[in-house]
Amino acid sequence: MEKRGLAFYLLAAFFALFVVFLYGPTITIALLSFQGPRGNLTFPMRGLSLHWFENLFDEQMVGDFAGSFGRSITLALIVMLLTVAISLLAGLAFRRKFRGATVLFYLTVASLIIPSILISLGIGLLFAVMGLQPTWWGSALGAHLTWTLPFGVLIMFAVFNRFDRSLEEAARDLGASPFQTFRHVVLPLITPSLIGVGLFGFSLSYDEFARSSMTAGSDNTLPLEIYGMTTNVTTPVLYALGTMTTMFSLAVIFVCVTLVVVLRRK
């Protein structure tokens, strides 16, 4: 193997700095969320405690944390299931030519590049004109899907573009019905990708702010609640909340990655 030159070490150092830049701020608030009761938003640490994590459940301090957390998780789960199902079906559809395929494809791409605030405003207006109350499980659900579906559909697009069709032909030659072929040949092969789509659907919905801002109605989702807090909460309880939600997101990612690794081993 070629000896590593100066370029490698310079680039590796640059990459390391980039990773510090990506993760450094998150680590600082993780540390500061363990501040003692008299600590404030910046270093130094004044003692070490779980004080601010206990405060999370004090409604007077942070508002409706438990309620908004529950709503966000429920919404994220619904978005995840719908994103996986709809992307898979659309991915299968795009394997063959059909009328309107091009229009649908461009609509999907448009969904990705049209600024979130427009989607939020448009859905808000639509509900207002029709006399409907916006809700987190209705209008916000739709708004989130316009963000998660393009990712899901484009991932399925890439998956099926690289899919070896001879495997299906073999199954068919052996007498499998189209459904059997799908269930026993196609599905097991694409399951890791579907988990990836699910992870995207869940995480993007769970963290979405802009598309919820005009569509969530009277009950806040967690990002809306956190945003509201930034204007009036000036204690490390804000960091405790940040640390909690980030740990939750990392746990979800960890579960999905583990699932994929286990499936690939089999």
Place this chain on the structure above:
Amino acid sequence: MSPSQNSDARRISLRAFAPHLLALPLWAVLGVFLAVPILMIVMVSFLDYDDAGLIYTFVLDNYRDQLGSAVLWRTYFHTIQFAVLVWALTLSIGFTVAYFLAFHVRTQLWQMVLFQLCAIPFLTSNIIRMISWIPTLGRNGLLNQALAASGVIDKPLEWLLFSDFAIVLAFVHLYTLFMVVPIFNTMMRIDRSLIEAARDAGAGFWDVLRNVIIPLSLPGIAIGTIFVVTLVMGDFVTVRMMGGGQSASVGLMMSNSIGLLQYPTAAAQAMVLLITVLLMVAAILRVVDIRKEL
């Protein structure tokens, strides 16, 4: 017709119809929650309003008031400045990171691990990632403490947080990933023998970069550019949170109109923003052909 032929015929027509059925849920969601809402914005942008609500007449005032206001033009200029600056920064950082991952990390396992390391923050909360700059950039933050301790400054810098600087920093922090992923993808598809051939022909490091790697990475660069530019142009959260009310952007202007319940104004602003963004995307697609990437 025998029964078996009949069922065959039915199966064939079902087969021909199957893609339409499979695509139906996607059509439904994008129709109801994307196409109709955008048409709604178009409609409302031509309506009049008063304190009681919308008035269903056809007026061009919302556009006329807007396009005639100096504030709008200044805000657009400011937002485009953000977009260009953030684009240049995310592109240089993203390209360098992708280049390192694609050409200098030798095993596939390490490539995957380091790539995931860059991608994970994308799946965490943007709002929390913005908040997380407070301990570093704040008045008594790490940066000011360090600069004061080393004697570079004698009173804390006030412009680190709640400023255009903080806004650009947060954008770069949030969106560099959108450059890394597509550029890394195109770089992984570059045939390594092309680079060897160039080297054998006497090309140096910069020649290979300029004549082989950059041209072949252009589709990835274009996709990353589309993401970054559209995200920055439409942003209102980052500018509000990191600017602390000191800065303006097109998205924030819209969000303020919405807050004041001036929906027709907001809708007209939305249309101008949409057309601007689509023109920018069209311009990028004219320069680079990304169809091979899809």
